[in-house]
Amino acid sequence: MLQIAAEFGKLNPDIRVNVQFMIGNSVEENIKPRIASGNLPDLVSVNPNAYAAELADQGILADVGGTSAWKNMLDPLKGDWTSRQSKKFGISGGVATTLIYYNQDMFAKAGITQLPTNFQEFLVVCDKLKRAGFTPVMWNGGFPNMLGNGPFSFGFANNVVAREPDWKRKISDGTLDLNTPQVADIFAKILLIADRGYVQEGFMATDYDQGIRLFKEGKVAMAFHGSWAAGLFLHGNPFEVGVFIPPWNAPGKRVVPVIGSETGFAVCETPNKVAATRFLEFIAGKGFSILQRKRQNIPPFKQVDETMVSNPKIADYTNRVSRFSVTASPYYSVLPSNSIERLHQLMQDVLFKKITPRQAAKRLDESVKNEAKMHYK
Incomplete structure (x- = not known):
């Protein structure tokens, strides 16, 4: 800038x-x-x-x-x-989308030959990486914005948007029920990845730049991050990097990707x-x-300027997910602004085990409904 x-x-x-x-x-x-x-x-x-x-x-x-x-x-x-x-x-x-960048060399050394297509398969991949001596995934506990863009947005996409096509209007008018087991599961998945030791040490202090460095230095196998950081993730590494759709869907369910402005x-x-x-x-x-x-x-x-560079891997990924019949928006365009700030604290409190995932869902529901009551009716 x-x-x-x-x-x-x-x-x-x-x-x-x-x-x-x-x-x-x-x-x-x-x-x-x-x-x-x-x-x-x-x-x-x-x-x-x-x-x-x-x-x-x-x-x-x-x-x-x-x-x-x-x-x-x-x-x-x-x-x-x-x-x-x-x-x-x-x-x-x-055009913003979140995805998983992965270290292809680590995947090969861990004997992973197929990318995961649902959350249970993702856990299996994480376990194989951990058993091979690698840290499976980077969690930005010190910069909850990325937890929101990554696992929360995909959790919301696959647990809420997939079930409720009118979710945008219902958030706006305060009629969408977020105090549900499905929303609690969004927080539970974020905690589960940490509880199983699939994230880096000291992850609750990892900020935005530190998280990117961990991946580029080969200290983690995967990073759940945004397309806006493609230039950083895909270049200047001593290893090949691939990308795949975060498989936050249940077995037998088609994944709902996140894409928007x-x-x-x-x-x-x-x-x-x-x-x-x-x-x-x-x-x-x-x-x-x-x-x-x-x-x-x-x-x-x-x-656009003909000389403008877009990474082919990101272009292919974006074109692919944009053709899905059901997609969701990034969390910052989904939630009211005060609820965004509330969510950041809720995710950190869940990871610190100050509150349970079910309590986090209840408090998020209260925040969103209160915002609708105050501003949008």
């Missing part, structure tokens, strides 16, 4: 960009104090969820529907970025809105190729 800002500055010497990097576990955690203090940035990272949509309807985020970036964005993504009052509040940063950018209603919109157009235009060189994700645009 610093390089994008520098290139923009060369072409727009009348505009100075002050890049500030986010801290915390979610973009919502970064936005809320800025709004409360009246210290809005001119352009901000946002998720395609109900919270950002409400900010647009409140007049905090600008409508970017007239920009070239909006017109060029893939049509299936536009619904994610349109509020109830039809405000176009942001531009996607990519990645975190993107919005323009705030500030005195610098015109300049910020110009910068947004650059990020989604010439600047996007700079971003893409590192990430190699799937661009969210109809027309």
Whole structure:
């Protein structure tokens, strides 16, 4: 992003960009104090969820529907970025999906010849890796955002979305029951992987960057991560890396994959809105190729620079899961913003065994229903 800002500055010497990097576990955690203090940035990272949509309807985020970036964005993504009052509040940063990256050399040494196609088979693979002396999978206990993007999102996809086609509306109006054995099972699976010793030592302190390093240094066999990190995971390793759909489905059930809009950018209603919109157009235009060189994700645009790089493995994976008859969205576009923060703590509390998976499901249900009652009825 610093390089994008520098290139923009060369072409727009009348505009100075002050890049500030986010801290915390979610973009919502970064936005809320800025709004409360009246210290809005001119352009901000946002998720395609109900919270950002409400900010647009409140007049905090600008409508970017007239920009070239909006017109060029893939049509299936536009619904994610349109509020109830039809405000176009942001531009996607990519097509987001989560998947499992795996060390092919470790799999071969452990005698694994077939990739798992359901959760029971996944546990068998983990056991074979552990018996061969490898740490099966990396868990980001210190950065629960990735637990949310990974095992929670896939658990929600296969335990909730697969059973309830009208789940989006029911979350919004507070009628979706999350205090169920199926939702408790989402948390139970996250805990089970840790309890069986299939994760790295000190996993509750592992942050985002440390988790990636563990995989690249050959200290774990698998990483449950996002397509946005493909450039990091698939290059510069002394071993071959493969990818597969996280098999969070039960035996005999077809897996429900997770795919949707990645975190993107919005323009705030500030005195610098015109300049910020110009910068947004650059990020989604010439600047996007700079971003893409590192990430190699799937661009969210109809027309892209012919030199833009997308990793073939990620392109194939995304094309494959996008054809599934049932898919789910990433957790940050599923849950209300306060429930996202609540979920982070619940997953950590389950892993620390402060609460049970069933208690976590009950508390998540209470949070989602309370948000619906307060904001969306």
